[in-house]
Amino acid sequence: MRMKVISIPEYCLGCGLCEIYCAAQHDGFNGNVLKAYKTGQPDPRSSLIRSRPVSWFNTCMQCEEAPCLNACISGAIKRDRDGIIYIDENRCVQCYTCVMVCPYGHARPSSRSGRIMKCDLCRDSEGMPACVKHCPNGALKLWQGGEEQ
Amino acid sequence: MSLREGEVRIPSGCAIAGILNRSGQRFDGTPIITCIANMHQRSNGLGGGFAAYGIYPEYPEQYALHVYYDHDKAREECEYYLNHNFNIALQGPVPLRRQARITNAPIIWRYFALPKEGRLYQEEIDPEEFVFRSVMYVNSCIPGAYVASSGQNMAAFKGVGYPEDIGEFFRLDDYAAYLWTAHGRFPTNTPGWWGGAHPFTLLNWSVVHNGEISSYSTNRRFLEMYGYTCSLQTDTEVITYAVDLLMRRHGLNLEDTVDVISAPMWVDIENQRQERLRRVYASLLLNGPFSIIVATSNGLMAINDRIKLRPLVAAEKGDCLYVSSEEGAIKVVEPSPDRIWSPGGGEPVIGLLYGKEQLIEPDAKIICAQSA
Amino acid sequence: MKYVIIGSGIAACGAVEGIRSTDLCGDITIIDGEKRGAYTRPLISYFLSDPDRYRDIDYRSLEFFGEQQVEIIPSRAKQIDRSDQIISLDNGQQIEYDRLLIATGSCPLSPPIPGAEQDWVSTFYTIEDAELIVGQAAQIREVVVIGSGLIGMKAAEALHKRGMYVHMVEKEAHILPRQLTPRTAEFLNEHLSSSGWDIITGEEVTVIHPQHKVELKSGRMLSADLVILAVGTRPAVELARQSELDVRTGIVVDAYFQTSDPKIYAAGDVAETLNLASQQLEVMALLPHAHREGYLAGCNMAGQSKPDPGSILMNSVRLLGWNICSAGAADYRGGELLTWQYQEQLLELKIRDNRLIGYIAINVPEAAGPLTNSVSRKMAISAASWKEFLADGPQLLNIPPVYWQELRRAEAYGSN
């Protein structure tokens, strides 16, 4: 069962809430924006490409034949039972090979911590991915094997 | 003194019953009294009444006006008005029998009257409309006088008391009719007024009704557009005027009338005619729980509201058709009927004298295309 | 169906995944010559730099092999009897096979330098090499690394991190000759030297003297407690040659990784595969290719027919915090070279007949993905739009729109 978040530029307002809630949903902040931004080192997994007239959220396409998974020299990039491709942080040696091979330029090093940022569809928390849940204009959809959520 | 019908709207549950001999063979009031008496606990002694068709064969043309007077002065004034407008073939008090439980009965007289030709010509209306307007006048403009019934070769016998006592009081065993309907009332306060009892009559119509019409105000304000003044504020009055408007003045047949007052749900409507009926006469849809018996000289129709929130049972034995609120009341009169059934929501039970097509012949003026 | 895989590297793991993608019940046997399990060779430098942090450098865990029901025999394959389809091992075992995959990878070159046989001189290719160095680390203060290829660089970085003083000797005119151009090499060289490395280019080691002295061609003498030979690798084709398979520099395989013997396949560093840039079959010896080739070989061994799409030379490496990504052809004759520099960032784009044929990005990781794929997919993006891309600043935002349209069309966007 393949899932991914797709961005609909037509309705994207470029407000950036997706990045904020994405960062707050990871690294142990479990969704608390204030805590993430006031005490922690928040790093959004996907990045919002702000451009005129159309902005879009560069999310992971969870590719079938994932170049990043093939190219990862330490086997840190894995696919879980739900087909979600994620990075096992403590195996990753930050060699940026995945960054080099990702056709969408999605996997990228965080400007703050150098760790590789890659969308894992908020697999550690319940319900919708944080970006889809908090987009004020329905510009992000969880695409699930053919029909959207 | 508590307010009477007309001054206040009195909700009431009750019992209804009706017996028809399709061949027109007449029988006395005992069966109907036995039938309604069996449903004694459905009424609280504050109202009962009967309608009987075919009891005055000797005066078939005349309108048998049964009038209740609170006092003699009202009688004089009313008789003056009647003599001015009608040729009265016979008049006199209605024969009664002292009955212990019936008290403070009004003065009850009856007049066999025909509208004067001159007055008809002057008013340029047909006799039925003339009688209709006269009854409206007496009821609303002559204080202390109330016309209980005004049909041809029929009468309503009603008052305050249990129906079986009213029946005895009016000596119904002396009359012979081919169609009887009865009503036992359970109003929630004590109106001392005989006129407010059921059945409600208008010309040949008589209606007995159990239940309450929650669409009363919608129905009433629609009827007022067509000249009906609902003076009694009772549901029965509104139902009677509705069927009068539909059948007599707009010439709808029985089936169409049922499709208006107990209209099928939009989803169940099959044909264009039903749909249009429901669109045009939307305000005559009777909503809320009810079971009614509408009777005329041609026969009766008993019907439930469309989701059957009130009981109604019907039975047949030879030429006789029985309808009643309870099966027991029928069985006590007719222990082994040929057929007994409970009609569904909005499903009419129609009993007509042999040879009669409709409950009432519509006015000549407005005859609507009667598709099948 | 009985599958046997000689070698336990990246290609072997890829092959297991490939086989299991269709054939869930065939039994698979891996012949692990190094007897150290499926570990990732590039990570030995990470292990060397911090043994506790990088204790576990397995490419695939033991549970993985358990789940995939793979039997691992820690022994070296001695001989392949192609007619009876039997392999004889050092430990005397005889293994039959229906399908055999040779994934022996490559082995380090040891240059004919006199004195190279002494114990404080070694190659840096296996986990044991790293463990040996870690063992003597306390006594080592000064190191000479011969060769500035990827292995040499990562070894040097590891030793530098352990506080040793590094000399690097490179025969060519600049460091990382296969990956970088003179300007980019100079740019990196300046960073490494300023971090304390002694980088000597255009020099060769002539003699390694017993008293920890290393003599260069120019006569310069270096003292060293350890010498690392990192002059390159070659495919480990002995077994294949001995079995008379068709071998050039690497084992010759068709698009389905079949060798000249239909029952025998070859994949990974040992095999010659299609380089999309040069349209030649070459030994590219790159980890990402090894996994892809192993996977496809596994599929084809299990009965599928998945041709190899081929790939391009590409590499990404981190050196002292700097990230160097490079892909595509090294030379750009007949093309055009666009460069962009800003402080510690340097980007070189090589463009020929309106296609990006190669790039070198130092500390510009954000745009690396799309650039690599423009090269590998031979996307028709004009030099003008690349110039505009550089002019606006090489972020993802400014990637030429044509790229995204081409990508969406190729990927039938949203369906992959």
Next chain:
Amino acid sequence: MGAPLNTGFQMSTPVFKVDRDQDRCIQCGVCVSQCANEVHHMDSDGWMWVEDEKCVACQRCAVLCPTRAISITDYPVIFRDNSHWGSASLREIFRQAESGGVLLTGMGNPRPYKNYFDHMLLNASQVTNPSIDPLREPMELTTYLGNKGDLICGEEKPFLKLKVPIMFSAMSFGSVSLNVQKSLSAAARDMGTYWNTGEGGLHPDLKEFGSCAVVQVASGRFGVHPGYLDNSAAIEIKIGQGAKPGIGGHLPGEKVSEEVSLTRMIPAWSDAISPAPHHDIYSIEDLDQLIETLKVASRYSKPIAVKVAAVHNIGAIASGIVRAGADIVVIDGFRGSTGAAPMRIRDNVGIPIEIALAQVDSRLRDEGIRQQASLVAAGGIRSSADVIKAIALGADAVYIASAALVALGCHMCQMCFTGKCNWGLATTNPELSKRLNPELGLQRAKNLLAAWGHEIQEMMGGMGINAIDSLRGNRLMLRGIGLNPQELDLLGIKSVGD
């Protein structure tokens, strides 16, 4: 003539105060990017500052701020207590002293006049007749609008079939964004009701929703052409609007974008004024001719509606309209909204819809012509209770527009005429109108109708009624509370306890 002063000095303090809780603000810049009135600013060095006087309290920033750092409050400086000279009156004079012009505003009359819907209570059945359980028994909301006539013979006149007695009222393309119309038209189609194009013509993208559209013909005849009349379910002649009885429509130039000018067939960026009265209707018989012309133009295939504002003597006006051949009479109460109207007219002209509706229903019944036209109440319907009360008073159905806008995100800042609606509703600026995703808008509009539909069924069930037909004009189901006898009489309802 007044000339605007060009001094920056403002005589009074701002109306609203924008507070930023520094402990919560994470300088994410969402408020800056989302405020079209340019209240919020962030300099390159991260310093954030606000311009209170530009704030219209539309709450866009407060709602989108991820850490709820922003709160909009009334500016604390309060004028000395004065029951006659309130702060609003003072500020209005300050503005007019500065501009010398008519004060424009948006939405409906906000003044504290008595709201009759809040002074009427509904009946419920107890004992004598049981309520009907809407979960087990079907509850019919289907209603028909049009000239039903008294009898079922003869050719039936065209009608509209509504599955729920609520329609979306006129909001023209230009006054509101195309996304608003896309949301409401799709919701109308899905819920089996109708939407009104307003006097801005039908945008080509909405052709497929013509079959469930009431197309408006206003005095400006904007966008009116044969195709427009054909591709519709009904045609509505707009005589007046509840928010501004007696004056015409006014679409400020800022909102007349290229697309709007194409749809309306008027020059771009020029104020679109639809005159009052229609220059071909100077008395009732002219209306009769226009109705007849439209019937001929639509080959008698569609009901013709006439929309008037609720003003004094509305009973006679409505009677005239029905006798002029209108199939549907729309009465727009003084709480009705608008995109742009002079504040004085919006706040002081017109009468409440409840009384107007009751008068019209009674008047048509007295004249025996109630069956010849359906009655639609509009203007300030806020909830399904208002709908029930309007239908009980005599309306066949209601129009909602403000409620629909609120469902789509409107926060009643009453600044629609500026075209800077931060919720992307009352604007044609593509950057802003993008903020209403029509797919979400469709869901929200459908949910509103579905929710109100369920509530109406619940209340009807409580009254023992299972069809909306039996609720229409059922004034016995209403009781007045806190109303004087004359008001009760005008509404035609009894008092509580009676």
